[in-house]
Amino acid sequence: MASSGLRLLQGGRASDGLPGLLLENAGEVATLAGGMRVGAHMDDPALLTAPGGDPGHEAAPAVACWEGRILAAGPRNDLVQALEGSGYPIARFARLDIEGGTITPGLIDAHTHLLFGGSRENELVLRQRGADYLEILKAGGGILSTVAATRAASESELLDHGRRWLGEMLAHGTTTVEAKSGYGLDLPTELRLLEVAHRLGKEGPIEVHPTWLGAHAVAPEFRARPDGTEAYIRHLLDEQLPGVAAQGRAKFADVFCERGVFSPAQARRVLREAARLGLQPRIHADELAPSGGAELAAELGALSADHLAVPSQAGIDALAAAAGAGHPVVAVVLPSVNWFLMHEETTPARTFVDRGIPVALATDFNPGTSPTPSLPLAMSLACLTLKLTPSEALAAVTINAAVALGIADEVGSIESGRQADLAIWNVPTHRQIPYWPGADLVRAVVKRGRVVLERAPS
Numbered sequence: 001m002a003s004s005g006l007r008l009l010q011g012g013r014a015s016d017g018l019p020g021l022l023l024e025n026a027g028e029v030a031t032l033a034g035g036m037r038v039g040a041h042m043d044d045p046a047l048l049t050a051p052g053g054d055p056g057h058e059a060a061p062a063v064a065c066w067e068g069r070i071l072a073a074g075p076r077n078d079l080v081q082a083l084e085g086s087g088y089p090i091a092r093f094a095r096l097d098i099e100g101g102t103i104t105p106g107l108i109d110a111h112t113h114l115l116f117g118g119s120r121e122n123e124l125v126l127r128q129r130g131a132d133y134l135e136i137l138k139a140g141g142g143i144l145s146t147v148a149a150t151r152a153a154s155e156s157e158l159l160d161h162g163r164r165w166l167g168e169m170l171a172h173g174t175t176t177v178e179a180k181s182g183y184g185l186d187l188p189t190e191l192r193l194l195e196v197a198h199r200l201g202k203e204g205p206i207e208v209h210p211t212w213l214g215a216h217a218v219a220p221e222f223r224a225r226p227d228g229t230e231a232y233i234r235h236l237l238d239e240q241l242p243g244v245a246a247q248g249r250a251k252f253a254d255v256f257c258e259r260g261v262f263s264p265a266q267a268r269r270v271l272r273e274a275a276r277l278g279l280q281p282r283i284h285a286d287e288l289a290p291s292g293g294a295e296l297a298a299e300l301g302a303l304s305a306d307h308l309a310v311p312s313q314a315g316i317d318a319l320a321a322a323a324g325a326g327h328p329v330v331a332v333v334l335p336s337v338n339w340f341l342m343h344e345e346t347t348p349a350r351t352f353v354d355r356g357i358p359v360a361l362a363t364d365f366n367p368g369t370s371p372t373p374s375l376p377l378a379m380s381l382a383c384l385t386l387k388l389t390p391s392e393a394l395a396a397v398t399i400n401a402a403v404a405l406g407i408a409d410e411v412g413s414i415e416s417g418r419q420a421d422l423a424i425w426n427v428p429t430h431r432q433i434p435y436w437p438g439a440d441l442v443r444a445v446v447k448r449g450r451v452v453l454e455r456a457p458s
Contacts, residue, residue: 020093055100065420106175106421108401111362114179118149173423182213257293330404420449
C-alpha cells in the first residue's frame with residue numbers, strides 16, 4: 001500500500017491523548033488490501049516486508065493511524081516524510097515498536113454463540129461412547145440443556161460471562177465478533193441475549209454484531225405437541241421476529257437448517273419474514289447431512305452459509321453460481337467443530353476455494369460443540385485438516401470474515417480510511433500464526449487506533 005495521498009480522517013478526540021499512532025519496525029505487514037479474496041487470490045495477503053528481513057531498516061514497513069482510522073502503510077522513512085508533508089506532525093503520534101513482529105488486520109470471528117448459561121462437558125464422554133449430536137438433543141441434552149441454563153441466567157450473569165470470553169478472544173487477536181442468540185427460544189430470553197450482546201459491544205473494546213437465532217431448535221414447551229415444529233415456526237413469525245425487530249438490536253437472522261431441526265421450506269419462511277423486517281439472512285447449513293441449506297442460502301442471497309461440513313454437489317454448484325453471478329454467499333467454515341466432535345468428515349474448503357466461493361473461518365464458540373475462543377487455533381485446524389494455506393487462513397479471518405458480516409468497507413484490511421483495528425504478533429511472518437497451534441502469539445491489539453492490549457515482547 002502506498003504511503004502517499006494522506007488525508008485528514010474525521011473521528012476521535014485529540015483531548016483523549018495523542019491523535020496518532022505509528023507502528024514501526026515491523027518484519028511484515030499483511031495488509032489484505034484489495035477486497036474479498038476468492039480462488040487463487042485467497043493466497044495473496046498483500047504483504048509489505050522489511051528489506052533483507054531487517055526490521056530496523058529505514059524502509060521496514062510501518063502503519064500510521066490517525067483518530068481511529070488508518071492513514072497509510074508503507075516504508076517507514078517514506079511514510080514519516082509523507083506524514084510531515086501532509087500536515088501530520090510526527091510528535092502527535094504515539095509510537096509502538098513492533099521489534100520485527102507481524103502486523104495484520106484485527107481478526108474477525110464471523111460465527112459465535114457468545115452468550116449462554118452453564119456448560120456441557122459431560123457430553124464429551126457421551127460422544128466418546130458413540131452418541132451423536134441429534135441423539136444427545138433428543139435426550140434433552142445439547143442445545144436444550146443450555147436453553148434451560150440460559151433462561152435461568154440473569155442479565156448480570158450473562159454480562160460477566162460475555163466479558164470473560166470476549167477478553168479471551170481479544171487475547172487471541174480478535175477485534176470484531178458476531179454473537180448469536182438462540183439459547184433462549186422464547187421471546188424474553190432472546191431479547192435479553194441480544195440486549196446483552198449490544199451492551200458488550202458498546203462497552204468494547206471488541207465490536208459485537210448481534211444475530212437473532214430463535215430458530216436454533218424447537219423450544220422445549222413446543223416439543224411434546226403433535227404440531228410442535230409448525231407451532232414453533234408460527235411463534236417465531238408472529239411473536240419473536242416482531243419483538244426482535246422492534247427492539248432493534250439484531251442485525252442478522254439465522255436458522256439452523258438441518259435434518260431433524262428445520263427444513264429448507266421452514267427456514268425460507270422464517271428468513272423471508274426476517275428480511276422483510278430488516279434482518280439480513282444467514283444460515284446454519286449442511287452441518288450433519290446434506291440438508292439443502294447451501295442451496296437455500298444461494299436462493300435467498302444470504303450473507304453467509306455456515307458450517308457446510310457435508311453440502312450436496314447441488315449446494316456447492318449453487319454457491320459457485322451465486323459467486324460467479326456477482327452475488328457471493330460467504331462459506332463460513334468452522335473447523336474446530338468437526339475436530340471437537342471427533343467427526344472424520346472434513347468440510348470441502350479446498351473445493352470451495354477452487355470453485356471461486358469466498359471462504360471465511362470462525363470459531364463457532366459455544367458450550368457444546370466448539371468451546372474455543374481462539375481464531376488462531378481455528379486457523380491451525382484449517383491448515384492441518386482442510387489444507388488451507390496460512391495465507392488463505394488469514395484472509396478467511398480478516399477480509400472475507402468482514403464480507404460475511406457486511407462490514408468490509410470498515411474492517412478486515414489495512415487500507416487508508418479503514419478503521420484502525422490491528423493485531424501485532426510475536427512472529428516474523430503471518431505464516432507462523434497457524435504454525436504454532438495453541439501458542440500465545442499476540443503482542444498487542446489495536447482497536448479504533450488505540451492500544452487495548454499489550455504484552456511485553458518475548
